[in-house]
Amino acid sequence: MKKVIIMFTLLVVIPISSFSQTIENIDYISPFNEGVAAIKKNNQWAFINKVGDIVINFRNDLVVTASVNGNYPIFNSGRCLIVKKENGISYFGYIDSLGNTAIEPQFLNATAFNNNVATALKLEKEEVGKNTALNKGIVYYKYFEVVIDINGTIKTYLTQKGVNIALDRKFLRKPPKFLTKQLSNNLIAVKSDNGKWTIKKIIE
Known part of the structure:
Protein backbone atom coordinates (compact mmCIF):
# COMPACT_ATOMS: atom_id res chain seq x y z
CA MET A 1 0.00 0.00 0.00
CA LYS A 2 2.86 2.34 0.87
CA LYS A 3 4.44 1.74 -2.56
CA VAL A 4 1.18 2.68 -4.30
CA ILE A 5 0.94 5.92 -2.31
CA ILE A 6 4.59 6.80 -3.05
CA MET A 7 4.18 6.12 -6.78
CA PHE A 8 1.00 8.19 -6.93
CA THR A 9 2.71 11.07 -5.11
CA LEU A 10 5.65 11.00 -7.51
CA LEU A 11 3.38 11.00 -10.56
CA VAL A 12 1.54 14.06 -9.26
CA VAL A 13 4.48 16.06 -7.90
CA ILE A 14 7.20 15.47 -10.50
CA PRO A 15 5.38 16.89 -13.56
CA ILE A 16 4.41 20.01 -11.64
CA SER A 17 7.90 20.65 -10.31
CA SER A 18 9.54 19.84 -13.65
CA PHE A 19 7.50 22.24 -15.79
CA SER A 20 6.90 25.13 -13.40
CA GLN A 21 8.66 28.41 -14.21
CA THR A 22 9.10 31.20 -11.70
CA ILE A 23 9.53 34.84 -12.69
CA GLU A 24 10.51 36.85 -9.64
CA ASN A 25 10.86 40.50 -8.62
CA ILE A 26 8.36 41.82 -11.14
CA ASP A 27 7.48 45.50 -10.73
CA TYR A 28 4.33 45.56 -12.89
CA ILE A 29 2.05 43.11 -14.68
CA SER A 30 -0.42 44.37 -17.29
CA PRO A 31 -3.74 42.80 -18.25
CA PHE A 32 -3.62 40.28 -21.12
CA ASN A 33 -4.18 41.58 -24.63
CA GLU A 34 -3.92 39.47 -27.78
CA GLY A 35 -2.83 36.56 -25.60
CA VAL A 36 0.13 38.27 -23.92
CA ALA A 37 0.75 40.48 -20.89
CA ALA A 38 3.56 42.98 -20.40
CA ILE A 39 5.73 42.61 -17.31
CA LYS A 40 8.22 45.17 -16.01
CA LYS A 41 11.46 44.50 -14.17
CA ASN A 42 14.27 46.98 -13.52
CA ASN A 43 12.97 49.47 -16.13
CA GLN A 44 12.79 46.81 -18.84
CA TRP A 45 9.69 45.16 -20.27
CA ALA A 46 8.94 41.65 -21.48
CA PHE A 47 5.84 39.72 -22.55
CA ILE A 48 4.45 36.48 -21.11
CA ASN A 49 1.76 34.20 -22.49
CA LYS A 50 -1.20 32.80 -20.57
CA VAL A 51 0.76 29.84 -19.21
CA GLY A 52 3.44 32.11 -17.77
CA ASP A 53 6.17 31.59 -20.36
CA ILE A 54 8.24 34.57 -21.45
CA VAL A 55 7.61 34.90 -25.19
CA ILE A 56 9.49 38.19 -25.67
CA ASN A 57 12.42 38.67 -23.34
CA PHE A 58 13.17 41.78 -21.30
CA ARG A 59 14.26 44.73 -23.43
CA ASN A 60 14.47 48.51 -23.09
CA ASP A 61 13.07 49.64 -26.44
CA LEU A 62 9.37 48.81 -25.87
CA VAL A 63 7.16 51.92 -25.80
CA VAL A 64 4.71 52.44 -22.96
CA THR A 65 1.21 53.13 -24.28
CA ALA A 66 -1.56 54.73 -22.26
CA SER A 67 -4.73 52.65 -21.94
CA VAL A 68 -7.81 52.55 -19.74
CA ASN A 69 -6.11 49.96 -17.52
CA GLY A 70 -2.76 51.71 -17.12
CA ASN A 71 0.44 52.54 -18.97
CA TYR A 72 2.43 49.67 -20.46
CA PRO A 73 3.60 48.26 -23.83
CA ILE A 74 0.73 46.61 -25.67
CA PHE A 75 0.14 44.48 -28.73
CA ASN A 76 -2.59 45.51 -31.15
CA SER A 77 -3.04 43.98 -34.60
CA GLY A 78 0.03 41.85 -33.90
CA ARG A 79 2.28 44.89 -33.51
CA CYS A 80 3.93 46.63 -30.55
CA LEU A 81 5.68 50.00 -30.59
CA ILE A 82 9.44 50.25 -30.15
CA VAL A 83 11.77 53.26 -30.08
CA LYS A 84 15.38 53.66 -31.16
CA LYS A 85 17.56 56.69 -30.51
CA GLU A 86 19.98 57.99 -33.10
CA ASN A 87 22.03 61.10 -32.36
CA GLY A 88 19.67 61.85 -29.48
CA ILE A 89 16.52 61.73 -31.65
CA SER A 90 13.81 59.12 -31.09
CA TYR A 91 12.58 57.05 -34.04
CA PHE A 92 9.57 54.77 -33.69
CA GLY A 93 8.85 51.40 -35.27
CA TYR A 94 7.13 48.10 -34.44
CA ILE A 95 7.87 44.49 -33.54
CA ASP A 96 5.71 41.46 -34.28
CA SER A 97 4.43 38.87 -31.78
CA LEU A 98 7.73 36.97 -31.98
CA GLY A 99 9.78 40.02 -31.05
CA ASN A 100 11.16 40.53 -34.55
CA THR A 101 11.27 44.00 -36.07
CA ALA A 102 8.26 44.27 -38.38
CA ILE A 103 8.58 47.98 -39.22
CA GLU A 104 11.98 49.60 -38.86
CA PRO A 105 12.17 52.60 -36.49
CA GLN A 106 11.79 55.56 -38.85
Whole structure:
Protein backbone atom coordinates (compact mmCIF):
# COMPACT_ATOMS: atom_id res chain seq x y z
CA MET A 1 0.00 0.00 0.00
CA LYS A 2 2.86 2.34 0.87
CA LYS A 3 4.44 1.74 -2.56
CA VAL A 4 1.18 2.68 -4.30
CA ILE A 5 0.94 5.92 -2.31
CA ILE A 6 4.59 6.80 -3.05
CA MET A 7 4.18 6.12 -6.78
CA PHE A 8 1.00 8.19 -6.93
CA THR A 9 2.71 11.07 -5.11
CA LEU A 10 5.65 11.00 -7.51
CA LEU A 11 3.38 11.00 -10.56
CA VAL A 12 1.54 14.06 -9.26
CA VAL A 13 4.48 16.06 -7.90
CA ILE A 14 7.20 15.47 -10.50
CA PRO A 15 5.38 16.89 -13.56
CA ILE A 16 4.41 20.01 -11.64
CA SER A 17 7.90 20.65 -10.31
CA SER A 18 9.54 19.84 -13.65
CA PHE A 19 7.50 22.24 -15.79
CA SER A 20 6.90 25.13 -13.40
CA GLN A 21 8.66 28.41 -14.21
CA THR A 22 9.10 31.20 -11.70
CA ILE A 23 9.53 34.84 -12.69
CA GLU A 24 10.51 36.85 -9.64
CA ASN A 25 10.86 40.50 -8.62
CA ILE A 26 8.36 41.82 -11.14
CA ASP A 27 7.48 45.50 -10.73
CA TYR A 28 4.33 45.56 -12.89
CA ILE A 29 2.05 43.11 -14.68
CA SER A 30 -0.42 44.37 -17.29
CA PRO A 31 -3.74 42.80 -18.25
CA PHE A 32 -3.62 40.28 -21.12
CA ASN A 33 -4.18 41.58 -24.63
CA GLU A 34 -3.92 39.47 -27.78
CA GLY A 35 -2.83 36.56 -25.60
CA VAL A 36 0.13 38.27 -23.92
CA ALA A 37 0.75 40.48 -20.89
CA ALA A 38 3.56 42.98 -20.40
CA ILE A 39 5.73 42.61 -17.31
CA LYS A 40 8.22 45.17 -16.01
CA LYS A 41 11.46 44.50 -14.17
CA ASN A 42 14.27 46.98 -13.52
CA ASN A 43 12.97 49.47 -16.13
CA GLN A 44 12.79 46.81 -18.84
CA TRP A 45 9.69 45.16 -20.27
CA ALA A 46 8.94 41.65 -21.48
CA PHE A 47 5.84 39.72 -22.55
CA ILE A 48 4.45 36.48 -21.11
CA ASN A 49 1.76 34.20 -22.49
CA LYS A 50 -1.20 32.80 -20.57
CA VAL A 51 0.76 29.84 -19.21
CA GLY A 52 3.44 32.11 -17.77
CA ASP A 53 6.17 31.59 -20.36
CA ILE A 54 8.24 34.57 -21.45
CA VAL A 55 7.61 34.90 -25.19
CA ILE A 56 9.49 38.19 -25.67
CA ASN A 57 12.42 38.67 -23.34
CA PHE A 58 13.17 41.78 -21.30
CA ARG A 59 14.26 44.73 -23.43
CA ASN A 60 14.47 48.51 -23.09
CA ASP A 61 13.07 49.64 -26.44
CA LEU A 62 9.37 48.81 -25.87
CA VAL A 63 7.16 51.92 -25.80
CA VAL A 64 4.71 52.44 -22.96
CA THR A 65 1.21 53.13 -24.28
CA ALA A 66 -1.56 54.73 -22.26
CA SER A 67 -4.73 52.65 -21.94
CA VAL A 68 -7.81 52.55 -19.74
CA ASN A 69 -6.11 49.96 -17.52
CA GLY A 70 -2.76 51.71 -17.12
CA ASN A 71 0.44 52.54 -18.97
CA TYR A 72 2.43 49.67 -20.46
CA PRO A 73 3.60 48.26 -23.83
CA ILE A 74 0.73 46.61 -25.67
CA PHE A 75 0.14 44.48 -28.73
CA ASN A 76 -2.59 45.51 -31.15
CA SER A 77 -3.04 43.98 -34.60
CA GLY A 78 0.03 41.85 -33.90
CA ARG A 79 2.28 44.89 -33.51
CA CYS A 80 3.93 46.63 -30.55
CA LEU A 81 5.68 50.00 -30.59
CA ILE A 82 9.44 50.25 -30.15
CA VAL A 83 11.77 53.26 -30.08
CA LYS A 84 15.38 53.66 -31.16
CA LYS A 85 17.56 56.69 -30.51
CA GLU A 86 19.98 57.99 -33.10
CA ASN A 87 22.03 61.10 -32.36
CA GLY A 88 19.67 61.85 -29.48
CA ILE A 89 16.52 61.73 -31.65
CA SER A 90 13.81 59.12 -31.09
CA TYR A 91 12.58 57.05 -34.04
CA PHE A 92 9.57 54.77 -33.69
CA GLY A 93 8.85 51.40 -35.27
CA TYR A 94 7.13 48.10 -34.44
CA ILE A 95 7.87 44.49 -33.54
CA ASP A 96 5.71 41.46 -34.28
CA SER A 97 4.43 38.87 -31.78
CA LEU A 98 7.73 36.97 -31.98
CA GLY A 99 9.78 40.02 -31.05
CA ASN A 100 11.16 40.53 -34.55
CA THR A 101 11.27 44.00 -36.07
CA ALA A 102 8.26 44.27 -38.38
CA ILE A 103 8.58 47.98 -39.22
CA GLU A 104 11.98 49.60 -38.86
CA PRO A 105 12.17 52.60 -36.49
CA GLN A 106 11.79 55.56 -38.85
CA PHE A 107 8.89 57.69 -37.62
CA LEU A 108 9.29 60.80 -35.43
CA ASN A 109 6.20 59.64 -33.54
CA ALA A 110 3.71 56.81 -33.88
CA THR A 111 0.62 55.40 -32.20
CA ALA A 112 -0.30 51.86 -31.28
CA PHE A 113 -2.19 49.99 -34.00
CA ASN A 114 -5.96 49.87 -33.94
CA ASN A 115 -7.79 47.58 -36.36
CA ASN A 116 -4.66 47.12 -38.50
CA VAL A 117 -3.88 50.84 -38.93
CA ALA A 118 -1.76 53.33 -36.99
CA THR A 119 -0.91 57.01 -37.27
CA ALA A 120 2.72 58.04 -37.67
CA LEU A 121 4.89 61.07 -38.41
CA LYS A 122 6.74 60.26 -41.61
CA LEU A 123 10.05 62.09 -42.01
CA GLU A 124 11.03 63.20 -45.50
CA LYS A 125 14.27 64.78 -46.72
CA GLU A 126 14.51 67.26 -49.59
CA GLU A 127 17.84 68.24 -51.12
CA VAL A 128 17.60 71.81 -52.37
CA GLY A 129 21.16 72.49 -53.42
CA LYS A 130 24.82 71.93 -52.70
CA ASN A 131 27.43 73.77 -50.70
CA THR A 132 30.36 73.63 -53.11
CA ALA A 133 32.84 74.92 -50.53
CA LEU A 134 32.05 72.08 -48.12
CA ASN A 135 31.02 69.64 -50.84
CA LYS A 136 27.85 68.89 -48.93
CA GLY A 137 24.23 68.85 -49.95
CA ILE A 138 21.85 71.42 -48.53
CA VAL A 139 18.84 69.56 -47.21
CA TYR A 140 15.59 70.38 -45.49
CA TYR A 141 13.51 68.02 -43.41
CA LYS A 142 9.77 67.96 -42.95
CA TYR A 143 7.27 65.46 -41.61
CA PHE A 144 3.75 64.46 -42.56
CA GLU A 145 1.06 62.71 -40.55
CA VAL A 146 0.22 59.47 -42.28
CA VAL A 147 -1.85 56.33 -41.76
CA ILE A 148 0.13 53.10 -42.12
CA ASP A 149 -0.82 49.44 -42.29
CA ILE A 150 0.82 46.59 -40.34
CA ASN A 151 3.58 46.37 -42.96
CA GLY A 152 4.46 50.06 -42.65
CA THR A 153 2.95 50.95 -46.02
CA ILE A 154 1.41 54.42 -46.14
CA LYS A 155 -2.33 54.21 -46.78
CA THR A 156 -3.04 57.93 -46.81
CA TYR A 157 -1.50 61.31 -45.98
CA LEU A 158 -3.50 63.10 -43.29
CA THR A 159 -1.63 66.37 -43.70
CA GLN A 160 -0.85 67.59 -47.20
CA LYS A 161 1.45 70.36 -46.02
CA GLY A 162 4.57 69.06 -44.31
CA VAL A 163 5.92 70.57 -41.11
CA ASN A 164 9.49 71.86 -41.48
CA ILE A 165 11.79 70.61 -38.77
CA ALA A 166 15.43 70.87 -37.73
CA LEU A 167 16.76 67.35 -37.35
CA ASP A 168 18.70 68.24 -34.23
CA ARG A 169 18.31 66.80 -30.74
CA LYS A 170 18.32 70.33 -29.31
CA PHE A 171 15.01 70.94 -31.10
CA LEU A 172 13.67 67.38 -30.84
CA ARG A 173 14.02 66.61 -27.16
CA LYS A 174 10.50 65.19 -27.33
CA PRO A 175 8.60 63.62 -30.26
CA PRO A 176 6.40 66.11 -32.15
CA LYS A 177 2.72 65.98 -31.24
CA PHE A 178 -0.05 64.69 -33.47
CA LEU A 179 -2.68 66.96 -34.99
CA THR A 180 -4.96 64.02 -35.78
CA LYS A 181 -6.92 61.39 -33.92
CA GLN A 182 -8.57 58.17 -35.06
CA LEU A 183 -12.34 58.19 -34.62
CA SER A 184 -13.14 54.75 -36.02
CA ASN A 185 -11.74 52.11 -38.38
CA ASN A 186 -12.15 54.42 -41.37
CA LEU A 187 -12.43 57.93 -39.92
CA ILE A 188 -9.66 60.32 -38.86
CA ALA A 189 -10.08 63.84 -37.45
CA VAL A 190 -7.44 66.41 -38.47
CA LYS A 191 -6.94 69.64 -36.54
CA SER A 192 -6.36 72.74 -38.68
CA ASP A 193 -4.24 75.81 -37.84
CA ASN A 194 -7.41 77.68 -36.86
CA GLY A 195 -8.29 75.04 -34.26
CA LYS A 196 -11.12 73.56 -36.33
CA TRP A 197 -11.38 69.85 -37.13
CA THR A 198 -11.75 68.12 -40.49
CA ILE A 199 -13.01 64.53 -40.72
CA LYS A 200 -11.33 62.35 -43.34
CA LYS A 201 -12.13 58.87 -44.55
CA ILE A 202 -9.39 56.28 -44.81
CA ILE A 203 -9.72 54.71 -48.24
CA GLU A 204 -9.02 50.98 -48.33
